[in-house]
Amino acid sequence: MAIFKAAVCQMLTGEDKKENLRRAESMVLEAARAGARLVVLPEMFNCPYRTRTFPDYAETYPDGPTLQMLARLAGENGIYLVGGSIPERAGGGRVFNTSFIFGPQGELLGRHRKLHLFDVELANGLRIQESSTLSYGQQVTVIPTAMCLIGIAICYDIRFPELARLMVLKGARVVVVPAAFNTTTGPAHWELTFRLRAVDNQAYFIAASPARNVGQGYPIYGHSLVVDPWGEVVAAAGEGEELILADIDLERVERVRRELPLLAHRRTDVYRLEEVPTGPETTP
Amino acid sequence: MAIFKAAVCQMLTGEDKKENLRRAESMVLEAARAGARLVVLPEMFNCPYRTRTFPDYAETYPDGPTLQMLARLAGENGIYLVGGSIPERAGGGRVFNTSFIFGPQGELLGRHRKLHLFDVELANGLRIQESSTLSYGQQVTVIPTAMCLIGIAICYDIRFPELARLMVLKGARVVVVPAAFNTTTGPAHWELTFRLRAVDNQAYFIAASPARNVGQGYPIYGHSLVVDPWGEVVAAAGEGEELILADIDLERVERVRRELPLLAHRRTDVYRLEEVPTGPETTP
Numbered sequence: 001m002a003i004f005k006a007a008v009c010q011m012l013t014g015e016d017k018k019e020n021l022r023r024a025e026s027m028v029l030e031a032a033r034a035g036a037r038l039v040v041l042p043e044m045f046n047c048p049y050r051t052r053t054f055p056d057y058a059e060t061y062p063d064g065p066t067l068q069m070l071a072r073l074a075g076e077n078g079i080y081l082v083g084g085s086i087p088e089r090a091g092g093g094r095v096f097n098t099s100f101i102f103g104p105q106g107e108l109l110g111r112h113r114k115l116h117l118f119d120v121e122l123a124n125g126l127r128i129q130e131s132s133t134l135s136y137g138q139q140v141t142v143i144p145t146a147m148c149l150i151g152i153a154i155c156y157d158i159r160f161p162e163l164a165r166l167m168v169l170k171g172a173r174v175v176v177v178p179a180a181f182n183t184t185t186g187p188a189h190w191e192l193t194f195r196l197r198a199v200d201n202q203a204y205f206i207a208a209s210p211a212r213n214v215g216q217g218y219p220i221y222g223h224s225l226v227v228d229p230w231g232e233v234v235a236a237a238g239e240g241e242e243l244i245l246a247d248i249d250l251e252r253v254e255r256v257r258r259e260l261p262l263l264a265h266r267r268t269d270v271y272r273l274e275e276v277p278t279g280p281e282t283t284p
Numbered sequence: 285m286a287i288f289k290a291a292v293c294q295m296l297t298g299e300d301k302k303e304n305l306r307r308a309e310s311m312v313l314e315a316a317r318a319g320a321r322l323v324v325l326p327e328m329f330n331c332p333y334r335t336r337t338f339p340d341y342a343e344t345y346p347d348g349p350t351l352q353m354l355a356r357l358a359g360e361n362g363i364y365l366v367g368g369s370i371p372e373r374a375g376g377g378r379v380f381n382t383s384f385i386f387g388p389q390g391e392l393l394g395r396h397r398k399l400h401l402f403d404v405e406l407a408n409g410l411r412i413q414e415s416s417t418l419s420y421g422q423q424v425t426v427i428p429t430a431m432c433l434i435g436i437a438i439c440y441d442i443r444f445p446e447l448a449r450l451m452v453l454k455g456a457r458v459v460v461v462p463a464a465f466n467t468t469t470g471p472a473h474w475e476l477t478f479r480l481r482a483v484d485n486q487a488y489f490i491a492a493s494p495a496r497n498v499g500q501g502y503p504i505y506g507h508s509l510v511v512d513p514w515g516e517v518v519a520a521a522g523e524g525e526e527l528i529l530a531d532i533d534l535e536r537v538e539r540v541r542r543e544l545p546l547l548a549h550r551r552t553d554v555y556r557l558e559e560v561p562t563g564p565e566t567t568p
Contacts (some may be wrong), residue, residue, distance in 0.1 A: 044454055115551050120544050138554060159546055161445035161484055162555045185544075188515060189483055196480035199473055200445055231472060260404050260469075267399050270422060271446045273557045 002141045002251045004147050006038040006174075006204075007031035008224040008244045010237045012211040013045055017057055020046045021069055023241075024084075030243055032077035038248070040208040041084030042224070043155050043178040044097065051217045054133050058087035058095045062108070067100055070274065074117025075106025080145050084178040084208060085114065085154050087134075094135040099152050099178055101143050109144065114154040115163065124184050128218070132154075140166045146251055148173040151203075155179035158193055158207075161200065166275055168201040169261070170282065173253045176206045186221025191233065199231040202257045204248050212239040229256040286535045288431050290322040290458075290488075291315035292528045294508040294521045296495040297329055300538065301341055304330045305353055308368075309523075314527055316361035322532070323460050324492040325368030326508070327439050327462040328381065333494065333502045338417050340481055342379045344372035346392070359390025359560045364429050368462040368492060369398065369438050371418075378419040383436050393428065396436040397421025400444055405542055408468050412502070414440075422562045424450045432457040432534055435487075439463035442491075444475055445484065450559055452485040452547070457537045460490045469504025475517065483515040488532050496523040513540040 009027035013020050031039045033199040043049070046066045047057035059066055066086050074081040079121055081102045088098035088111075097114035115137045117130035140163060141152045151167030151174070158164065158177050168174055175197070181190045190207070205227045212222045222239040226246035235246035257263060293311035297304050308329055315323045327333070330350045331341035343350055350370050358365040365386045372382035372395075381398035385488070399421045401414035424447060425436045435451030435458070442448065442461050451459055459481070465474045482489040489511045496506045506523040510530035519530035541547060 012531065095360070112457055116549055119549070123539075124545050136551075140554065156549075159484070159548060161449065162550070162557055165445065166555055192476065192480050192515060196476050199476065200443070231476060255407075259406050264402070264438075265400055266444060267420075268560075270399055270424065270560055270562065271450055271553065271557065272560050273446055276552075276554055276556050277552060 003249045004037040005035050005246050006040065006134060006206055006246050007034065007036035007227060008040045008208045008226065008237065009042070010209055010211050010222060010224040010242045010244065011042065011044070011045060012213065012241045013048060014213070015048055017046055021062060025069060025073060027243055028073050028081065029077070031245070032079050034245055036079065036245060038080045038082070038145070039075055040082045040176055040206055041178065042208045042210040043085045043180045044087070045084040045210065046086045048213070048216055049100050049180050049220060051128060051130055051133050054087040055095050058089040060089045061100065070100060071102050071106045071108070074102035074104060078104040080104065082152065082176045082178065088113070093134060096137060097130070097134050097154055099154055101152060103145070109203070110141060112141035112152040112154060113139065114157060116160055118155045118156040118276060122184050126182060134269055140142065140275050142167055142170045142172050151175040153177050161197070162273060164197045164201055165273060168203050172203055173250055174204045174206065174248060175201070176208070178208045180210055181221040182220040183221055186223060190223055191225065194225060194227050195231045195233065198227040198229055200262065202229045202262055203253060204228055211241040229253050285535050288321040289319050290324065290490055290510060290530050290532050291318065291320035291490045292324045292490060292508040292510065292521070293326070294493055294495050294506060294526045294528065295326065295329060296525045297332060297497065298419045299332055301330055305350060309353060309428055310356060311527055312357050312365065315529070316363050318529055320363065320529060322364045322366070322429070324366045324460050324490055325462065326492045326494040327369045327464045328371070329368040329494065330370045332497070332500055333464050333504060335412060335414055335417050338371040339379050342373040344373045345384065354384060355386050355390045355392070356386060358386035362388040364388065366436065366460045367461065374396070378410070379417060380421060381414070381438055383438055385436060387429070394425060396425035396438060397423065398438040398441060399447065400440045402440040406468050410466060410468055424454065426451055426454045426456050433461040436462050439465070442481060445481070446557060448485055449557060450480045452487050452511050456487055457534055458490065458507045458532060459485070460492070462492045464494055465505040467503040467505055470507065474505055475509065476554050478509060478511050479515045479517065480566050482511040482513055484546065486546055487537060488512055495525040513537050
């Protein structure tokens with residue numbers, strides 16, 4: 001299948017978990033009805049984006065209600081569903097920011113635990129310490145689908161060119177990034193980052209944000225987008241709740257890689273980029 | 285010195301080497317008079333941008349007339365002069381696309397030989413094969429100055445995030461890139477590329493292009509620019525011959541690195557990026 005449809009559900013998230021799940025379900029169904037084969041939810045879609053309360057919304061695989069819903073929606077609609085991310089409770093009292101990815105039979109295809117936690121103190125006073133409640137993932141994640149390999153990263157992960165490159169070197173033609181930039185970093189870097197990652201790596205990049213959440217502490221930027229391998233924005237949302245759709249043309253990936261063979265021109269005799277073999281997830 | 289002035293000489297280049305050198309000298313002097321401490325010339329500034337004839341303009345260090353002029357201008361004006369790039373003749377009949385960098389006593393501080401040669405065939409019919417007449421450099425280049433370490437790359441080199449990252453990991457606070465994008469890749473990727481390299485690596489990036497050369501085979505984009513470590517364009521040229529000046533604020537580099545500690549947050553336990561030790565330059 002050289003062309004398939006992808007959808008991003010830029011949904012509003014809030015305090016009420018049941019309401020978050022209801023909105024997610026409604027938008028995923030709308031995307032499936034519109035013919036999307038790949039549907040993407042945003043980062044931390046079952047809870048407010050607030051470091052302190054992430055653990056209150058955490059779930060364990062496979063029994064958590066969010067995870068049950070995602071598996072059911074993927075299977076009932078025969079879609080690939082990137083379940084944005086949610087707080088995942090794991091052994092040892094750890095909570096991860098994790099993306100669970102389900103296939104068209106409702107099967108779990110893989111999970112990505114956010115590698116880079118957002119610990120920053122911006123000039124405008126915005127201070128976030130994700131590592132105060134979250135643990136660090138340890139794996140580069142690429143998921144097999146019937147269309148192509150798909151890389152998965154979460155928000156701050158996309159700031160690190162090494163990770164995007166490694167996903168593409170592992171074969172990803174599409175990279176999906178549930179993310180919640182804010183109204184400081186968003187205008188400055190959001191579109192810029194996804195566009196150049198796509199150009200450098202000659203792959204589609206899909207960024208899925210929650211909608212703007214007026215009045216909550218962390219002002220989410222919104223502006224979900226799909227960028228093609230030449231860096232052109234082929235679909236983009238505004239700030240509010242919105243479903244966006246885009247055709248992913250895998251032939252275009254091959255064409256761009258033929259014309260401007262960046263991946264083939266890497267000087268692997270001068271520099272070497274490698275994944276480091278790791279054990280299970282720990283706090284580094 | 286926390287703040288110093290940098291200048292880019294976006295000069296017109298053509299068939300007449302003497303005229304190219306005359307224009308270069310005139311713009312470097314203008315930059316020095318304006319107080320620039322770091323002056324940058326564009327890629328292949330002593331010749332037309334045409335693969336076939338690069339060898340006709342090639343010079344050997346230290347006797348070539350272009351190199352003599354650069355050393356003299358740096359010394360007489362007490363400036364750091366990044367001599368854009370020129371075709372450099374080396375042993376074994378090889379010609380490199382090389383940037384020679386001179387210090388305020390007229391001394392050679394280092395040279396960078398272009399690592400990634402531009403061999404492409406774009407959809408619009410533009411076909412370039414730099415490797416038909418040029419050999420490949422083998423080194424990542426960072427140059428010491430009184431202000432800070434400065435990384436040097438040439439044009440297509442900047443397409444490769446690994447190289448920019450390695451220069452910054454070696455300590456570069458400013459990366460200088462003589463470059464000649466064209467009217468296809470320029471509008472699509474020029475500003476985008478330099479802006480995100482600056483954001484990712486939290487350093488100033490200076491891109492120095494020749495002016496638009498109407499009527500020659502390779503249509504040069506122009507639009508030289510200086511980008512700060514937050515990705516903001518602090519100086520930019522149009523298409524024509526133009527000198528641009530910008531303040532480089534090294535305190536701003538440190539401030540951005542403190543607020544959003546991307547370099548400190550790299551997961552070196554998950555991925556490893558390294559320079560590969562090499563022998564002398566050869567064709568790979």
